[in-house]
Amino acid sequence: MNRSTEALAHAERRSHLMAAMREDGVGPAPPIALAKRTSNLFRDRQAGPRRLIDLGDFNHVIGIDTACSMVEVEGMATYEALVAATLRHGMMPAVVPQLKTITVGGAVAGVGIEATSMRQGLVHHSVLELDVLLPDGRIVHCTPDNAHRDLFFGFPNSYGSLGYALRLVLRTLPVQPYVRVEHIAYEHPEEFFAALAEACEGDADFVDGVVFGPRSMVLNIARFENTAPWLSNYEFERIYYRSLLEMPVDYLSVHDYLWRWDTDWFWCSRNFGAQNPLVRRLFGREHLNSRTYTRLMRLNARWGVTRRLAACHGLHTESVIQDVDVPIRSAPAFLDFLQREIGILPIWICPLHVPDPGACFALYPLDAGTLHVNFGFWDVVERREAHEAGHFNRLVEQEVLRLGGIKSLYSDSFFTREEFDSAYGMGTYTMLKRRYDPEGRAPHLYDKCVLKH
Structure with a gap:
């Protein structure tokens, strides 16, 4: 270059x-x-x-x-x-x-x-x-x-x-050429988030996690390596997020690690049947990626296929696609809220710390002295009873504000102007x-x- x-x-x-x-x-x-x-x-x-x-x-x-x-x-x-x-x-x-x-x-x-x-x-x-x-x-x-x-x-x-x-x-x-990932399972949120905080203080190069259920959480701690005894690849037939429950230790090339979530859009490829082995082969390696799923999602939104199918079964739907950041002290409470009121699983967990206390980014204010936890949850909530538009997203926003957190704005938001002015x-x-x-x-x-x- x-x-x-x-x-x-x-x-x-x-x-x-x-x-x-x-x-x-x-x-x-x-x-x-x-x-x-x-x-x-x-x-x-x-x-x-x-x-x-x-x-x-x-x-x-x-x-x-x-x-x-x-x-x-x-x-x-x-x-x-x-x-x-x-x-x-x-x-x-x-x-x-x-x-x-x-x-x-x-x-x-x-x-x-x-x-x-x-x-x-x-x-x-x-x-x-x-x-x-x-x-x-x-x-x-x-x-x-x-x-x-x-x-x-x-x-x-x-x-x-x-x-x-x-x-x-x-x-x-x-x-370095390779990344070694250790997957550590936990059953209790308090222990999971305590281990997450401890990992952030250590020598790891990467830390994230996934909540699979009320008693199933996996902490992923990754480090660069110069050598690897084997290499896993999740660009085609194998599905990365499933490996977290199956392999205590894994090795990937640095390229494959950085794009480990893209092949299946985390786990949202399941909404298009792309985790079925036969359908996966029909998609082909070149179409198993976030670019394909985004196009399919926009087609579905335009034609309302998912909404109509749910209506045929007497269900009311609301898309809840959100990433929120809450202080680590509030993480167990927010997880409890998510599982009780929203019910979306899995949930991606990613710790966040502001590296420079003097860098104050005004429109996304975060306390530089506090470790935050990002919760990413993306799916459709289905209920038999009808609710006003944005009901579940609004519940999320209110809980995030109550716990002193902040929400990303890439998806639907329902804040009042006063709430928005104060938060952002x-x-x-x-x-x-x-x-x-x-x-x-x-x-x-x-x-x-x-x-x-």
């Missing part, structure tokens, strides 16, 4: 973009939106006029600095491409979200987490600098200590309402909006994430 050549090509793409923005004009209406071929958002938007901005060409890795442990990348590059580029240099991004199609800019404008987060924080905690395309067509360079430091710390969790990331510089970590730093957001989008050319964060405008 020639960094100079890639940097020149990036500068040329920026010039073309700015010329196109000036030629088209960006008025206060219709609101701007990002033209994307794929999306990892799980909330629909109301139909309406949009001025689509196509940043699809900004999908390159510009340069990798092994001496300084950082990578320069464009915002629309997928993590699949970024990981492939960095692994060739014996490095990986400090935090690699679970799905290959997630873009780097999307993971920063939203919230990205993975099994290194117990030490590295969320994706945005690994950002060193970024260039943001503002809603009026200007491009500003943001670092933690320059004139646009307010946008640097305000951009994460803004979901395009303050602009789009064109270029980012991220921290990287050195890797809307005082700071208002000042950012006045400075960087004074004409309101991009939707307000609440309007976009809750009202779906």
Whole structure:
């Protein structure tokens, strides 16, 4: 990779973009939106006029600095491409979200987490600098200590309402060729979460876990290795999450470990029959991935197949697709609530710690002195009795707020404006909006994430 050549090509793409923005004009209406071929958002938007901005060409890795442990990348590059580029240099991004199609800019404008987060924080905690395309067509360079430091710390969790990331510089970590994973089973939540916290204090490179049932929890502790006595592969016939209950110790290549969840979209491939051996072969290796399942999910949402089948059986359904972060002290109580009121299983568990106490990201505030636990649960709740729209999602939101936690905004939200303002730093957001989008050319964060405008 020639960094100079890639940097020149990036500068040329920026010039073309700015010329196109000036030629088209960006008025206060219709609101701007990002033209994307794929999306990892799980909330629909109301139909309406949009001025689509196509940043699809900004999908390159510009340069990798092994001496300084950082990578320069464009915002629309997928993590699949970024990981492939960095692994060739014996490095990986400090935090690699679970799905290959997630873009780097999307993971920063939203919230990205993975099994290194117990030490590295969320994706945005690994950002060193970024260039943001503002809603009026200007491009500003943001670092933690320059004139646009307010946008640097305000951009994460803004979901395009303050602009789009064109270029980012991220921290990287050195890797070894293999990963050894130890799977430790627990029956009691208190013991499970105590062991999780202890593992975060140790020398592990990765920590996560899965709750399979009220008395079935597995803690996964992984470390890099230079050698491996064998290698497991979960890209086709074998299913990764099932191995957690079957194999006390496992070995994967670092590539396969980073993408261990993508083949079956954690475990959600079961909703499409893709865990049946025959159906799995019909899918084929090339279609067993999050990209395929996302397309199928959107087709199902459009045609309402699952909803209609449930109605034929007298069931009312609600999609509950959520990731929430709660303090470790509240984790057993939240797990009890989930199993009692929601009933979705399995549940992904991922510890999270803010690495820099001085880094205050205003729109996703987390106490730097507290270990948090991410709960990921994604399925449809079915009940015989009817409830108002969003009933179960609303229960989740209320419990998260009660326990002092925070919820990701990539899926359906039902917060009141007052709840939202308090939880997501809307005082700071208002000042950012006045400075960087004074004409309101991009939707307000609440309007976009809750009202779906």
